[in-house]
Amino acid sequence: MVNWIWLFLIGAGYGYAAWNGTVEEATRALFDGAKSGVTVCFGLISVLVFWLGLMRVAEQAGLLEKLAKAISPLVRALFPDVPKDHPAMGYILSNMSANILGLGNAATPMGIKAMQELQKLNPDKETASPAMCTLLAINTSSITLIPTTVIAVRMNYHSASPTEIVGTTLLATAVATAAAIALDRWFRGRDLRRRMRRVRSGKEKDRAAAG
């Protein structure tokens, strides 16, 4: 699906530009975008280096295992296929807490670290595992208690009540997260059913061949 979206963005972008006579602007935008991709990555370097460093300290002190052991049943229910005391659980919880507190620059490194731990458990290194999909679902809908950036922008524009949108945001984000988790569950179940069916029909074929 990523392939199709990428192809659509480029094809439709240049197609429309050709029709609209904005090919030059489009080309400029293309390379501006490429440049900001690099800029964003460079911005990520400092936070990644710092947080991954600090997280190694936490790991060696045994803090992540402790966190994983103390983890709430809710988080464990979301990731049934991750072993209870696996460090991945500690990183997943760190990632979720950082998201909830609105600490974006800490949340991304923790999320990446959690992905790397989940990758160790993943039998097929090029295909996302169900646990990875769940972690992604939670992160794309991002539960945040305080949308700090938006509040700052509202202050900038002299809002009479910059924080009045906290309640509506929290409610909307809860709905979006619930929808993400529900759909993720449904896909997970569908994949499992498909695999079972394949195993069953395989067995029947074996039996037929034997008979």
Add this chain to the structure above:
Amino acid sequence: MLQLVNLISAWAIPAVVVLIPLYAAYRKVPVYESFVDGAKDGFDTAVKIIPHLVGMMAAISLFRGSGALDALVGLVRPLAEKLGVPGEVLPLALLRPLTGAGSLAYTADLMGRYGPDSLIGRIASTIQGSTDTTLYVLVVYFGAVGIRRTKYALKVGLFSDAVGFAAAVAICLIVFG
């Protein structure tokens, strides 16, 4: 309540940054060496993400810069307005999953034009705060570990963005409308 949450947000990082090394030192971990050792991975991880982010952001920027995004918004606008969605916030529904900086800039622009305390300003704020940039999260998280087949992850992300957008509009219409 809000102040308490703000206080926690402000103190969470200082607390983590101080307490982790303190506890580690108590457990006899060579804190600085261990920090540097872990930090080494950070650079490699960031570099691994570059091709993913460059490819995606170039395509998104092209799609916006050519005017195709505006044209697409123009197409769905009459339908949305029939449903009671102010047409001005519609571009956000398409921008939000694609580009975090782009949708933030658009939100700020709406606040400048209509005021942060207008219905449009409030809806835009709620949309901006309630979901994350799905495509960016997908590209960064999966890119960092070399996942090529993303299975259903993108569908889930985009679906929850659509639900989040509808919820944000509906909730704002009820609360502020």
